[in-house]
Amino acid sequence: MKTAVVTGASRGIGEAIAKRLCEKSFAVALIYKNSDEKANELKREMLSLGFVAECYQADVSSSSQVNAVFEKISAELGSVEVLINNAGISQQSLFTEITDEMWNEMIGTNLTGVFNCCRAATPEMIKNHSGVIVNIASMWGETGASCEVHYSAAKAGVIGLTKALAKEVGVSGIRVNAVSPGVIKTDMLNPFSESDLDELKKETPLNRLGTPEDVANAVEFLISDKASFITGQVLSVNGGFVI
Numbered sequence: 001m002k003t004a005v006v007t008g009a010s011r012g013i014g015e016a017i018a019k020r021l022c023e024k025s026f027a028v029a030l031i032y033k034n035s036d037e038k039a040n041e042l043k044r045e046m047l048s049l050g051f052v053a054e055c056y057q058a059d060v061s062s063s064s065q066v067n068a069v070f071e072k073i074s075a076e077l078g079s080v081e082v083l084i085n086n087a088g089i090s091q092q093s094l095f096t097e098i099t100d101e102m103w104n105e106m107i108g109t110n111l112t113g114v115f116n117c118c119r120a121a122t123p124e125m126i127k128n129h130s131g132v133i134v135n136i137a138s139m140w141g142e143t144g145a146s147c148e149v150h151y152s153a154a155k156a157g158v159i160g161l162t163k164a165l166a167k168e169v170g171v172s173g174i175r176v177n178a179v180s181p182g183v184i185k186t187d188m189l190n191p192f193s194e195s196d197l198d199e200l201k202k203e204t205p206l207n208r209l210g211t212p213e214d215v216a217n218a219v220e221f222l223i224s225d226k227a228s229f230i231t232g233q234v235l236s237v238n239g240g241f242v243i
Contacts, residue, residue: 001052003027003077004223005070007060007117008087010035012186013136015042016212017084017219022051024220026082029073030055033087052077060087060113061105070120079128082223083121085114085158086136090188095149103150110154114161118176122169129173132223135162136215137180137234139242155180159234166232175231179218182238184210205240 004021008014009030019042021028028046030053032039039055046053054077058069073080088110093102114135125131140148141155159178166176183189183200189209192200201209218237221227236242 001025001027001078002081003029003073003079004082004084005029005031005073005080005117005121006084006086007031007113008033010038010042012188013181013184013212013215014084014086016216017086018042018053019046020216020220021082021084021223022046022049022053027052027077028054029077029080031058031060031069031087033057033059060085060116061108063116063119066113066116066120070117074124079124080121081125081128081131083117083131083133084136084219085117085133087113088136088154090148090151092147092191093150094147098150106150107154107157110151111157111161114158118161118165122165122174125174126169126172131169131174133162133165133174133176134219134222135176135178137162137178139180139182139236139238142180142234142236143242162234163232170231175222175227177222177227177231178234179215179222180234180236180238181215182210182236182241184212184215184237186212203241204238208239210237210239 004026006018009018010032043053043055056069058065137158138155140152144152162178218235
């Protein structure tokens with residue numbers, strides 16, 4: 001059984017991806033930061049269905065925590081074959097009101113976290129000459145968003161990291177791609193009013209908001225053999241919001 005790691009796995013997009021990977025017969029390591037109850041609830045659900053899943057707590061912005069948890073995953077579940085870097089935070093703020101703390105937390109979680117996890121996973125992948133990495137970016141990393149400069153910068157960094165790493169590790173049989181979601185119905189939308197959400201829906205050519213399952217569908221494709229000649233790419237899942 002192959003092992004997959006999903007960061008930010010306790011809810012939303014991460015939860016949908018973790019469930020999909022279990023359905024595809026992966027042993028899934030669920031990495032979470034704070035949501036212990038949610039992560040363990042998901043684990044129990046997966047185990048009740050006969051799947052293999054285990055919870056691991058780590059702050060992905062900390063390289064020491066990431067390195068320790070990846071060593072534990074390899075020892076308990078086996079070599080990591082698939083890495084899904086999903087852990088992320090969002091925040092709206094005027095640029096002039098972004099503090100050092102806000103900037104550092106955003107970059108630390110959304111970009112440094114991806115770097116830390118990729119760095120922890122790739123040595124074994126290179127040794128095995130096999131592996132797939134999918135980084136969850138954002139359409140705002142492609143185009144930028146007003147009042148989300150720090151978020152947009154972090155996600156743009158994820159896209160750049162994806163493209164560069166794909167070129168470097170392709171010779172080692174490792175594929176690296178990104179999925180770039182649009183407006184997806186998760187907890188990240190909680191700060192938005194119903195009128196705001198209706199406006200976002202109207203701005204989306206397909207006239208609906210995305211679901212975590214829409215993103216999981218894209219991830220499922222990119223980790224499959226059907227995408228064996230695809231690397232360094234950004235697959236946009238945004239309903240036509242950004243073209």
